[in-house]
Amino acid sequence: xxRATIIGSGPNGLAAGVSLARAGYEVRVLEAADTIGxxxxxxxxxxxxxxxxxxxxxxxxxxxxPFFQAFGLADRIDWIVPEISYAHPLDxxxxxxxxxxxxxxxxxxxxxGKAWLALLRPLSRHIEGVVDFTGNQMLRxxxxxxxxxxxxxxxxDQGTPFANLSFRTDEAAGLISGVLAxxxxxxxxxxxxxxxxxxxAAGHAGGWMYPRGGAxxxxxxxxxxxxxxxxxxxxxxHVTDLGDLDWGDPDAGDLxxxxxxxxxxxxxxxxxxxxxxxxxxxxxxxxxxxxDFALDGPIPWTNPDVAQAPTVHLGxxxxxxxxxxxxxxxxxxxxxxxxxxxxxxxxxxxxxxEGKAVLWAYIHVPANSDLDATELITRQVERFAPGFxxxxxxxxxxxxxxxxxxxxAEIGGDILGGAxxxxxxxxxxxxxxxxxxxxxxxxxxxxxxxxxxxxxxxxAGWHAARTALADAGERATLADLF
Numbered sequence: 001x002x003r004a005t006i007i008g009s010g011p012n013g014l015a016a017g018v019s020l021a022r023a024g025y026e027v028r029v030l031e032a033a034d035t036i037g038x039x040x041x042x043x044x045x046x047x048x049x050x051x052x053x054x055x056x057x058x059x060x061x062x063x064x065x066p067f068f069q070a071f072g073l074a075d076r077i078d079w080i081v082p083e084i085s086y087a088h089p090l091d092x093x094x095x096x097x098x099x100x101x102x103x104x105x106x107x108x109x110x111x112x113g114k115a116w117l118a119l120l121r122p123l124s125r126h127i128e129g130v131v132d133f134t135g136n137q138m139l140r141x142x143x144x145x146x147x148x149x150x151x152x153x154x155x156x157d158q159g160t161p162f163a164n165l166s167f168r169t170d171e172a173a174g175l176i177s178g179v180l181a182x183x184x185x186x187x188x189x190x191x192x193x194x195x196x197x198x199x200x201a202a203g204h205a206g207g208w209m210y211p212r213g214g215a216x217x218x219x220x221x222x223x224x225x226x227x228x229x230x231x232x233x234x235x236x237x238h239v240t241d242l243g244d245l246d247w248g249d250p251d252a253g254d255l256x257x258x259x260x261x262x263x264x265x266x267x268x269x270x271x272x273x274x275x276x277x278x279x280x281x282x283x284x285x286x287x288x289x290x291x292d293f294a295l296d297g298p299i300p301w302t303n304p305d306v307a308q309a310p311t312v313h314l315g316x317x318x319x320x321x322x323x324x325x326x327x328x329x330x331x332x333x334x335x336x337x338x339x340x341x342x343x344x345x346x347x348x349x350x351x352x353x354e355g356k357a358v359l360w361a362y363i364h365v366p367a368n369s370d371l372d373a374t375e376l377i378t379r380q381v382e383r384f385a386p387g388f389x390x391x392x393x394x395x396x397x398x399x400x401x402x403x404x405x406x407x408x409a410e411i412g413g414d415i416l417g418g419a420x421x422x423x424x425x426x427x428x429x430x431x432x433x434x435x436x437x438x439x440x441x442x443x444x445x446x447x448x449x450x451x452x453x454x455x456x457x458x459x460a461g462w463h464a465a466r467t468a469l470a471d472a473g474e475r476a477t478l479a480d481l482f
Contacts, residue, residue, distance in 0.1 A: 001026045004255040004468075005247035007239050008409065008447065010038025013259030014222035015067055015461030016446045017231055022481040023469055025255065027231030029223075032238035032408055036223060038259070039407075039415075040456060042214030045396040046294035049353045052396070053215045055407070055415060056456050057342040057360045058311050060085070060202040062218070063209060064131050065457035070478035076221040078212040080310075080347045085203030087309035088171075088178040089384040090316065095303040096175030102204040112172035119157070119166070119176075122150050123201035134198050135452040135459050138426045139433050151197065159193030170317050176200065177321040178313025181338045183420040183454075184286035184364040186329045187322040191420050208311055210342075213350050218456065238408070242268040242443075250442030255468050257446045259461065261409045261417070262429045268440050275430070275439045282429040282449070285420055286328050287400030287413025289373035290362035294394045298357050299343060300387045310346050314339040314380045328364045333371060337363040339380045356393070367412030370401040409447060417448030428453060436464035437471070444468050 004020040006013045009031035021027040035041055039055040046052065063074050081100070088096040099105045102121055106113030123130050129147030142148040157163065158180060167173040180196030181187065202208065211217040223233050239245055242264065248254025258264055262279045265271060271279075301307045315321040315338035324334040342360040345351040352358050361377045374397045381388045398406065400413025409417065418424055428435060429449050436450050446464030448454045462478070469476045 002253040002255070003028065003248040004257065005030065005245070006257045006259060006446070007264070008038060008259030009036040009219065009223075009233055009235070010259050010409075010447070011040050011218060011222070011456050011458050012446050012448065012461035013038065013257070014219060014226065015458030016257045016259065016465040017226045017233070018071065018222055019462055019465035019481055020255065020468070021226050021229035021231040023465075023474065023476055027226055027229075029226065029231065029233040030237040030239055031233065031235045033406070034236050036233055036235050037216055037219030038409075040215040040218045042216035045292050046394040050294040050356065050358050051214050051351045052292040052358055053342075053344070053360055056215050057344060058208050058210045059215070059218070059456045060199050060208045061131070061455045061457045063206050064127055064202060065459055066131070066135070066478060067458040067462040070482040071225070071458070072482070073218070073221065077217040079209045080212055081207045081209040082308070082310050082347060084305065084309040085208040086179060086311040086313060087306045088174045088313045089301065089303050089306050090170055090174055091383070093302040094171060095306050096171035097305045097309065098175055098179070098200070098203050100204060100207040105204070109172045109175070110169060112167045112169050115167055116172060119154060120200055120204055123147075123154065123197060124204035126150070127201055127205035130198060130201055134194070135457065137433060137435060137451045154197055155190055155193045158197065159188050159190035161188060163188045163193075164318070173318040174316070174321070177318040178315060179203070181313070181315065181321050181325050182340065183416065184325065184328060185420050187325045190422050191425070192325075194422075194425070195420065210310060210344060212348050215456075239264070240267070253472055255442050255444065257444045257464050257468065259409075259447045261411055261447070262445060262449050263411070265438060265443070265445065268443065270440050272439050278430045283419040283424065284367060284411040284414040285416065285418065286364050287367045287369060287403065288362045288415045289365045289369060289371050289400050289413070290398045291374050291377050292396045293359040293361070293392055294352070295357040295359060295391045296393050297355060297391050298346070299359065299381065299385045299391070301385045303384075306384070308346060310342055310344055312341045312343065314341060314384060325364065328366060331366045333363070333365050333369070333376070335376070336380065337376055339363050339377050341381065365400050365413070367414060368401050369413065370399045372397045372399055416454040420453070425453065434467050436460070436467045
């Protein structure tokens with residue numbers, strides 16, 4: 001039986017493993033950490049009984065992903081799909097609220113309701129076309145050209161200074177800026193606009209869902225499928241040199257897939273100089289400084305709708321959010337940073353002891369920053385939820401400088417697999433119609449450093465596996481495997 005060795009057990013590595021195991025390969029997944037899952041791990045990092053997500057917490061793209069749809073992820077684990085996708089509190093108890101129901105969202109935005117509908121309704125109604133356009137290599141003709149055009153025009157609208165003319169109220173402007181700021185980039189910018197519009201459209205299509213019990217459930221479901229098809233997943237195996245790894249014989253059809261930073265490819269003894277230079281030129285971006293909180297009860301938000309939103313963006317007005325992100329781009333951290341927070345225990349009682357709660361939060365910081373973000377995050381939450389500080393039982397902070405030790409793929413604390421810019425969206429990590437393929441026979445790249453980039457969707461892993469199968473003369477589709 002031909003072998004497939006996969007380095008990295010994040011969702012892309014596991015997606016590749018699932019695909020190749022079902023295609024008849026003897027799959028072996030190797031994970032450097034002591035636990036499997038990569039970006040979809042959960043653990044009790046603060047106190048016993050408080051379950052925190054290590055990286056990804058909410059998964060807007062999971063159930064719209066073609067790979068996960070074929071895999072049947074919606075039926076394999078228990079998903080929570082809240083009525084509110086995300087919220088953006090403002091001073092004075094005000095808030096912008098993105099309900100899954102776009103009409104309800106527009107009604108709550110008053111004079112900006114029509115503008116909100118004009119921006120996002122065409123995208124949410126055609127979410128499959130949006131996912132097809134953004135979930136593949138950019139050097140291709142999209143399946144739905146009109147949807148791609150709509151997306152591109154809105155990306156330009158929100159990614160230039162004209163974006164400040166889109167909305168008249170702080171609620172609407174803050175609501176869109178909060179979701180555009182997910183990707184660490186200058187604001188406004190086309191890159192931030194592209195990432196945010198996909199997320200915002202998903203919020204009004206399937207919603208921003210998350211697994212009951214934690215993100216680990218996603219990894220567990222995929223590992224179970226790999227094992228059911230004869231494969232294995234091993235933790236605590238840190239591969240640092242491909243030249244020392246026994247992964248088989250490419251002449252016999254054996255495969256090596258990397259759900260890692262592309263830099264690991266530089267250790268392959270047969271890497272061509274030109275390809276090595278391209279990998280060396282691939283850039284990494286700003287980083288994340290994360291804090292998990294164990295709380296003695298729910299967060300006391302001033303606005304009651306915010307208390308029912310698992311995802312909450314903190315940062316104040318659109319101008320404040322932009323100032324925070326632009327400070328990071330200049331190598332600084334704002335005293336009032338944009339904070340991405342998730343309060344999963346609002347609807348998931350398994351995440352904390354009865355009556356208690358957890359909060360997942362991070363800010364963007366310059367690469368390799370050793371900043372402990374606990375106080376900055378606490379002050380921003382307290383700004384919109386007076387009394388939050390008094391509910392903290394314990395916290396666990398991971399500065400950007402420590403993230404690479406936890407996950408070797410997070411260079412300098414970059415959780416997105418590379419700087420999020422339009423040029424690198426096209427050249428990720430090299431300019432090619434099939435960037436998952438490397439010049440070394442049998443070796444493929446299957447990480448978020450390849451299209452479609454970051455996000456828990458498994459698509460980079462599937463694209464890499466599909467490319468490997470095609471090179472072996474097997475033109476498998478998702479329908480063939482599932």
